[in-house]
Amino acid sequence: MIDKAPSEAERIINELMGLHPKGFDMTLGRMRRLLETLGNPQDRLPPVIHVAGTNGKGSVSAFSRALLEAGGKSVHVHTSPHLVNWHERYRIGVTGGRGRLVEDAVLADALTRVAKANDGQAITVFELLTATAFVLFSEIPADAVILEVGMGGRLDCTNVVDDPAVSVIMPISLDHQAYLGDRVELIAAEKAGIMKKSCPVVIGQQPYEEARDVLIETAERLRCPHFVFGQDYISFEEHGRLIYQDETGLMDLALPRLPGRHQYANAAAAIRAVKAAGFTVTEAMADAAMADVEWPGRLQRLTWGHLVRQAPANAELWVDGGHNPGAGEVIAEAMAGLEERQPRPLYLIAGMLNTKEPLGYFKAFEGLAKQAFTVPIDSSDAGLDPVVLANFACDAGVIAEPLSSLAEALAAIRERTAGDPIPPRILIGGSLYLVGSALAENGTPPK
Structure with missing residues (x-):
């Protein structure tokens, strides 16, 4: 950028x-x-x-x-x-x-x-x-x-x-x-x-x-x-x-x-x-x-841009700023609906503020997400440490690994899915701040 x-x-x-x-x-x-x-x-x-x-x-x-x-x-x-x-x-x-x-x-x-x-x-x-x-x-x-x-x-x-x-x-x-x-x-x-x-x-x-x-x-x-x-x-x-x-x-x-x-x-x-x-x-x-109707950053699929090019070939890349247990439930339901129509392994890239309830958010993805990668929120001084966030995800039943950036998380997903017959579905979420950073990095800000 x-x-x-x-x-x-x-x-x-x-x-x-x-x-x-x-x-x-x-x-x-x-x-x-x-x-x-x-x-x-x-x-x-x-x-x-x-x-x-x-x-x-x-x-x-x-x-x-x-x-x-x-x-x-x-x-x-x-x-x-x-x-x-x-x-x-x-x-x-x-x-x-x-x-x-x-x-x-x-x-x-x-x-x-x-x-x-x-x-x-x-x-x-x-x-x-x-x-x-x-x-x-x-x-x-x-x-x-x-x-x-x-x-x-x-x-x-x-x-x-x-x-x-x-x-x-x-x-x-x-x-x-x-x-x-x-x-x-x-x-x-x-x-x-x-x-x-x-x-x-x-x-x-x-x-x-x-x-x-x-x-x-x-x-x-x-x-x-x-x-x-x-x-x-x-x-x-x-x-x-x-x-x-x-x-x-x-x-x-x-x-x-x-x-x-x-x-x-x-x-x-x-x-x-x-x-x-x-x-x-x-x-x-x-x-x-x-x-x-349009509402950027809420179950928005990214089809082009810098982050899309970093994702695995033919992967689906979604962003959603929902950040509480109630939002986690409806987002997970939407992801499950996509899974029914077109099965793909789901990976999460998540960042959250320290004022939120991560356990309830991640619990909605138990049994649905294959793995989560937690990242910092650089645009806020209230971002939750990725290590702490990964522990919450694990406690909720979602395998998680802390990383340092969106780019590193996308690289990890590329590595884990290399050779897989079906490209993954990737959801970047947990915070509107993280989604804003993703849209900025992707070169697709709201207009």
């Missing part, structure tokens, strides 16, 4: 990171103070689809964007974290077309104004970046905003929109226990904090009944019209098509472009959310959205 000089926006963000903490400090006081100074841009947004959940936030945001754009709407999207470039967090809507990542000069200008308004006061970098999204999205016209929660919900700094068009709560499982609680019902209560009185709520497929009950009880208490997967809307595969059904009838759609059966429920939640937000969704729109 060729090192390039940082963009102007990246330079400003790097300066802010030197002045302010990157970590979590859950409160809304600093954010509201800054937004007040900026003239409360969060109150001047187009209709907001506010998305929380442990897993599936990014996918439902991508489906929602695809649905709205299929109907000719312009859509601003704020997601986090980014994979390769900071600009990925800010997608600007384009009338009648697909949204584009924010231009560097536009982002740099907004960041400068937000930093000036903050005037050096105590704040986190994520709060500054989120305030920048509100400034951008309030100043550039669009038909809708998709706003993804960073962590939790109740005290997440995106939770300053008092009248969302719809709140969406995707699957909840254990993650960020130090901040959100060590039981799914406690985490659900934090995620439910984005619900606003009388505003519509869409509840995605929930793996835990305790979490589902908390979400429904909260919606009822706040008198929110609410739509629950499996009760008020549903989706399933039939004859190679995706069938969506709610109180208004059926839609017969193409299967989602995003791999994995879990995407059927994510697509359904997006359809119901866009409808609940007051937008029309036709069968033709939804069918087009299923074919056009």
